Amino acid sequence: MARSDPPPAPQRLDRAGLIQGLGAYGIWGVLPLFFWLLQGVDAAEVVAGRVLWSLGLLVIVILAMRRGQAIVAALRNPRAMLLLTASAALISVNWLVYIWAIHNGHVLEGSLGYFLNPLVNVLLGVVLLREKLGRAQVIAVVLAGVGVAVLAIGAGQGIWISLTLAFSFGFYGLVRKVAPVGALEGLTLETAILAPFGLAYLFWLSSHGGLAFGQEALPTAALVASGVVTAVPLLLFAGAARRLPYSTLGLLQYLAPTMQFILAISFFGEQMTLAHALCFALIWTGLAIFGIDNFLTARRRRIA
Template sequence: MTEEAARTRASLFAALGAYGMWGLLPIFFRLLHHVAPVEIVAQRVLWSLILILSVLGARRSLPALLTVLRNPRLILPLGASGLLIGANWLTYVWAVNSGHVIASSLGYFLNPLVSVGLGVVVLKEKLRRWQIAAIVIAATGVAIMAASALTTLWISVALALSFALYGLVRKLTPVLPMLGLGAETMLLTPLALVYLLWLSHHGGLAFGSDGGTTALLIVSGAVTTVPLVLFAMAAQRLPMAMLGLMQYVAPTLQFLSGILLFGETLSRGQLMSFALIWLGLILFATDSLGAARRNRMATV
């Protein structure tokens, strides 16, 4: 095996590790079902910051992080992206611990298509014929979901929209992935600290209540950061088309967890909705692979 092939293989495993960890998050957060979702997210922010600063310190990138934080033109968009990812985390944790794993998985199935829609509206990107067909089919699935599961539709839409907007803001913000993640986390930290101090003062802090809960809350930082680091490693080497297809590993695992582990059921309308959304995703992924192959052949 050549060195290049070995690096590509390592990147493939890194991507599978990232998406696999994201897909199994419902199992982890169910272990913290007795902790308020806001505290889980606040603890997640603090312990993520410690891990991110350690990684940046090992890379000797802390001066670069300070440079980012001193740049007024970067602070506003990174603050916005931090609030978006914080809202995404809070919605996800609440949904999982409230028994709505399937609805949350739908949000991440929808996310790529919402991202495409934002690209068209905001970035004026052009869509190919099959991409338009894929979005129309998926939109039909969402409409059916709205009619058959109106009470949980907001979860799917909130997750898809918040993460798609997060991706758009990060795309438009000229900062390296790990530095951006570090800056976002630092900007969220004061909010997390204020909430945890308030919670502690009112006797509602779960951290420290018992060893198991405390350990899980500390580990939540790694659960947040490690997949992002693995994803950053994979994104350097793997083609975007391959990464785009592999991202469906996470919501598929979430979906299966909801049905097989947590006993959630699908109504006929939800089943039809998922079928249409998956059909749209298959069309979209097939078109993306074909376009990538044509572009590669054109450059040979």
């Protein structure tokens, strides 16, 4: 009787990748605290500053990593530039709504938007990419839909924030998925596309006496630092995505909205209604089903 081969050893997680992933989602999780420092600054000025200072940092990174040729190749590709123009518009809407939500006491709805995002990605994959859903994914999406309906009926004034954040970032991810350009180069070109609009808005604000930059030390320093808090987690995420299994990265993505949720009801003192509680419970249940199914599927593939 032939002796069967021993089962393969479980794949060890890349420690550097795990640290990068935790760093990226950890920074995103505390972003409400950072943008709270800019309370009173026009949300569009924050976005403009975020774009311009991010671009400055990214150009330095591109030069240091000698990735200029990839930038030139993307600039010569009309399809790539068209897609990056669309993704730049989507991420600018996402940033603007998110910062406005923090400044106006809607951190809870912001965290809900990013809890919804993975399920929106599944929905967009089905509708636009003709992907097929498994049973667990169907259940997760249905539970999320019921949760959103409950919140819309019970506390509908902030649901537009959650849906705008979830769908703008969902479509952003979809566009970037099909754009023939790397993560670093894509983000650099997106910020370059948005930079003229940001500069024009800042000049307009300055001419109307509404520019916060340069007026007080704390807002000015925070606006400069916004480039770092934008680019650094995205670079960490890009590194983690190369090193970690997709299932692990998928589970890590719930860290940021969980941290934002905790900040909303603790530091920011936002009130959680019964509608919020039911909505979050339904979405968390759906996410748990979705995450466990992804984990088990990835494990079966490794064993096979």
